[in-house]
Amino acid sequence: MNAPDPNDGTTTELRDPDHDPSASLALEPQHVRRLTGLLLATSGETKPAISPINGQPLGDIPQSTEADVAEAFKRARKAQATWARTTLEERAEIFLRLHDIVLERQDEIMDLICWESGKARKHAFDEPLHIALTARYYARTAQQHLGTTRVAGVVPGLTRVEVNRIPKGVVGIISPWNYPFTMALCDGLPAVMAGNAVVAKPDAQTMLSALIGLEIMEQAGFPKDLFQMVAGPGRVIGTEIINRADYICFTGSTATGKLIAKQCAERLIGCSLELGGKNPILVLRDADLDRAAEGAVRAAFSNAGQLCVSMERMYVADQVYDKFVQKFVDRVNAMSLGASTDWGVDMGSLISQDQLDTVVAHVEDARSKGVRILTGGKARPDLSPYFYEPTVLEGTTPDVTCFGEETFGPVISIYRFSDEDDAVERANDGDYGLNASIYSQDGQRAREIARRIKCGTVNINEAFGATFASIDSPMGGMRESGMGRRQGAEGILRYTEPQAVGTQRLLRFAPMFGMSDQAYAKFMTANVKLMTKLGRK
The missing domain is CATH 3.40.605.10 (Aldehyde Dehydrogenase; Chain A, domain 1)
Structure with missing residues (x-):
């Protein structure tokens, strides 16, 4: 559907092709002009805003x-x-x-x-x-x-x-x-x-x-x-x-x-x-598998995987691997896919052709090297121009591009582990360290494992919401996933300079009452020792 000129006084309609016209929503040109009027922009040049829902222009920026x-x-x-x-x-x-x-x-x-x-x-x-x-x-x-x-x-x-x-x-x-x-x-x-x-x-x-x-x-x-x-x-x-x-x-x-x-x-x-991140999930042998499968779907496919803290690697204990993978794949296959502004869609579109090209290249590289595609693995232009199916890979090896490189799309690789120490070591592989997730019914044990994972946030029995939605907790990355933190005290103190103001009464920090420099040094040494014995900081 060709959109009218967003400046000609008509309305640009954006429709999910599977919905009837009565369900369409509209972005009015005057709304676009009202918002863009807030920009400080005097070049006279504009850049079109294009919707990935159906490739229509929304307006000029x-x-x-x-x-x-x-x-x-x-x-x-x-x-x-x-x-x-x-x-x-x-x-x-x-x-x-x-x-x-x-x-x-x-x-x-x-x-x-x-x-x-x-x-x-x-x-x-x-x-x-x-x-x-x-x-x-x-x-x-x-x-x-x-x-x-x-x-x-x-x-x-x-x-x-x-x-x-x-x-x-x-x-x-x-x-x-x-x-x-x-x-x-x-x-x-x-x-x-x-x-x-x-x-x-x-x-x-x-x-x-x-x-x-x-x-x-x-x-x-x-x-x-x-x-x-x-x-x-x-x-x-x-x-x-x-x-x-x-x-x-x-x-x-x-x-x-x-x-x-x-x-x-x-x-x-x-x-x-x-x-960036190449974030891992660990599903331990005592995990609630239904909860872990539900969480893994959100972890991998929220915003079509275009989330810095979303998961692209999943390590599953041998004892529960087959059962968990079946539950996970079944949930992925049951997802509602579509490009729409309506509720009821489980995963939407990628944002651009560039993002789609990256996902396609990663999956095709994996396919060509013998990686098994358990579900997904193809673009869906019938849903929207940049849509790609939620994709689950098994058998990804180090020579595959998406083994260590961030895909930033709806693609996750599953790996077996038999030893938790090995799982932690593999979770720490690579240069990134943004977010991780651990599923276990033993919270204390999971928290102990979390301390060994080199990520700025670790969520237990949750994908990313437990930390990200808790604004009092710091959020950020270790290693090449960044520096500094948003949220919490760190998130506001980073924007300030600490200024110390000291007010001194009576005693000055120099010899007094005719003391020599040497006598003053002995006097201060005695006082420091006394304060230490008294437990002063």
Whole structure:
């Protein structure tokens, strides 16, 4: 179906071909113009937004220039100077309004996410939920994380030391397409709560999902220019952000993350990087197999596997291997597939031809090297242009591309193990260390195993939600899966500079009362020994 020009006043309709026209939803051109009007973009150039549901254009996204980025930072610095003087209580009130508005407008948000990313609606719901949880958490814990704290002084009663949390200034955020609403906001919210301003560059493929977040922030009462978005290629606009920001937060590939880390190092600014993963599931011999099979489906095929913390490797104990694999494959075969904005779909589309090409190449490489395809293994253009079936591989060997390389699609390989030490060693293979999952009915034993796995998050009897949805817990990667953490205390303190303020009374740190330097040194040595005996820190 050919779409009309999104600027001619008509409506662009997006339909699942298996649904009747009455079930269609529409994205109105004035809606697109309202959202894109929030961009700082004066180049006069545009880039079409294309829906992976059926290849139709959603609208035209104005493109920013380097001068636009410079202007965004100029405005942001002015807004930040005022915002930093607001109380934590005032900031928290705005965050809680954001929480409420996101939940009220969740259907509109999910529509945009589905249209732009092609994901199933039930996976799109994770995004407004995550932002609501993030806003509430930092509203409720702002004083705990950011309030001035007292620490021990060197001389009890005479030395008072306080630690302040000073905002970095303007934070640059470069976010990906796979979770376009939540990733556009979830890292910026704690930056703003900490007193910073933000200049963000969401991925070009999903700008509208990011921009509705910016619109909601304005509706909630965030000051003008405190959180801004620009659009354009990373090599130009992203580089310009890195050249001007006081801190960078990036989510994306390991290769790009390494380049950004080098650029930040040259400027001596900090960065946090959430990068790639080749995440493992361990199904132990005492696992609840039905629960493990259900969890493994979500772990591997949420958002068609286009999730940094999704699973691409599964290690199953010999004692339960055959029974588990049958349960898992049966569940995969029972999945409802489709490209739609409706509820009831278990897995949606990949986002682009590039992503489809990668998945096809990985599976065909595996097929050519004798890997068994237990289910799936082919593209489904009858469902949508970039759709690929959920695919389960068995017998993947180290010479196969997807053995160690991230596919970022609906493909998982299953392996047997007979020894848990061997399973842990294999789970730690490779350079990545983002997320892992362990299924066992012995929680204590599973937690002990978790400590041996070199991943930033480990979920027990769950795929990724137990850690990712718990905003008080840090989320990030070890090794080449990144550096720094989002969420929890680490997720907000990264955007601050700790400032120690010491107030000294009576005693000075120099000889007094006619003491010589030597006598002063002996006096201080005696006092340090006494404090140690008294158990002082």
